[in-house]
Amino acid sequence: MRTNKTTTLSLKNDDTLPIEEDHQRGQLIQRRQHALTLHLGDFQLLRTLGTGSFGRVRLCRSIHNHHYYAIKIMNKAELVRLKQMNHTNSERKTLLQVIHPFIVHLWGTFQDTHYLYMVMDFIPGGELFSVLKSEQCLEPHVAQFFAAEALSALAYLHEECHIIYRDLKPENILLDRQGHVRLTDFGFAKYVSDRTYTFCGTADYLAPEIIMLIGYGKTVDYWALGILIFEMLAGYTPFHDDDPLTGYDKILVCNIKYPLHFSTLAHDLLARLLTRDLSQRLGNLAGGYQDIMDHPWFADMDFELLAQREITPPYQPQILDGNNGQDPSSCYEIYDEEPLLPSLENDVDPYRHYFMDF
Numbered sequence: 001m002r003t004n005k006t007t008t009l010s011l012k013n014d015d016t017l018p019i020e021e022d023h024q025r026g027q028l029i030q031r032r033q034h035a036l037t038l039h040l041g042d043f044q045l046l047r048t049l050g051t052g053s054f055g056r057v058r059l060c061r062s063i064h065n066h067h068y069y070a071i072k073i074m075n076k077a078e079l080v081r082l083k084q085m086n087h088t089n090s091e092r093k094t095l096l097q098v099i100h101p102f103i104v105h106l107w108g109t110f111q112d113t114h115y116l117y118m119v120m121d122f123i124p125g126g127e128l129f130s131v132l133k134s135e136q137c138l139e140p141h142v143a144q145f146f147a148a149e150a151l152s153a154l155a156y157l158h159e160e161c162h163i164i165y166r167d168l169k170p171e172n173i174l175l176d177r178q179g180h181v182r183l184t185d186f187g188f189a190k191y192v193s194d195r196t197y198t199f200c201g202t203a204d205y206l207a208p209e210i211i212m213l214i215g216y217g218k219t220v221d222y223w224a225l226g227i228l229i230f231e232m233l234a235g236y237t238p239f240h241d242d243d244p245l246t247g248y249d250k251i252l253v254c255n256i257k258y259p260l261h262f263s264t265l266a267h268d269l270l271a272r273l274l275t276r277d278l279s280q281r282l283g284n285l286a287g288g289y290q291d292i293m294d295h296p297w298f299a300d301m302d303f304e305l306l307a308q309r310e311i312t313p314p315y316q317p318q319i320l321d322g323n324n325g326q327d328p329s330s331c332y333e334i335y336d337e338e339p340l341l342p343s344l345e346n347d348v349d350p351y352r353h354y355f356m357d358f
């Protein structure tokens with residue numbers, strides 16, 4: 001079983017193309033931008049919910065409406081050092097553009113001398129990673145539900161936004177109060193009209209076409225969906241190796257040992273998702289994502305009701321309501337805290353021009 005979180009691989013700086021905006025989305029972005037002029041003084045900063053390669057996400061509470069939010073805080077000097085300016089701007093732009101019941105909602109962004117801030121809905125149920133860690137593996141109907149909601153979000157990103165997500169994994173799948181999925185972390189999401197070449201993602205979840213550097217598109221998300229379903233059912237990923245290079249070899253050879261308890265239907269679906277042959281991979285055929293939804297493993301799933309959040313989640317996170325001193329973020333791991341550098345009015349900010357939209 002996987003007990004440690006996986007880290008994402010870094011990206012080249014030139015990876016991101018501008019995201020195209022249709023008229024409606026453009027208006028929506030403007031609405032959000034104009035509606036919210038935020039700064040740190042609007043929030044009481046509480047504990048860290050999660051850390052990542054480029055920053056940390058902290059629980060906070062609005063001093064105005066007293067609602068909880070999650071703020072992703074990224075150190076500008078560090079982003080510039082790691083050449084992550086384009087990706088960070090792209091993450092902001094993408095998240096402002098997407099609106100979907102299974103994707104985290106970004107309310108707005110701001111910056112001070114040292115940091116960039118992204119204010120999102122606080123998703124209180126914790127990571128799917130934590131559920132897997134405590135349950136070891138999931139009952140097929142539970143895995144089916146999480147996979148179906150993740151697939152619904154991917155289909156929306158691909159078909160309506162022309163965005164590939166590129167970092168599907170249990171760490172990036174959060175659960176809301178009712179137990180519905182919310183995808184977070186759009187740091188690798190990219191608008192792609194045809195194909196892209198960047199080597200990025202998370203080692204265990206990389207598709208063969210990413211490793212082979214031959215160019216790829218949305219097919220990589222459907223490969224990752226196959227790895228996710230395998231991990232939920234088995235409790236481990238199919239190609240894991242402590243040495244990433246050996247892991248990449250295993251992905252390229254693609255010889256999967258299915259646990260005996262996998263049903264024939266699960267085996268069949270995964271064999272069709274986890275195939276190197278793109279002309280065979282489900283999601284990349286004539287029927288697109290619908291072919292995955294129509295696979296018999298999902299036979300008893302009504303994807304229309306699912307999209308309306310009308311299917312009762314099979315797993316309800318145990319959430320405290322935040323009143324009477326209770327911790328509303330008890331589903332999240334405890335992290336060491338780091339104080340923020342104070343932002344003084346006369347400070348010179350050498351990085352502002354990189355992040356003009358924040």
Ligand SMILES: Nc1ncnc2c1ncn2[C@@H]1O[C@H](COP(=O)(O)OP(=O)(O)OP(=O)(O)O)[C@@H](O)[C@H]1O
Nearest residue numbers: 049050052053054055057070120121122123184185
């Ligand atoms: N909206 C949210 N509500 C609650 N917790 C969140 C939210 N967004 C992120 N988190 C927590 O913070 C963690 C890190 O967030 P995120 O993945 O966006 O950071 P990152 O720096 O891009 O990480 P990575 O190195 O994985 O790319 C998540 O795994 C999750 O635990």
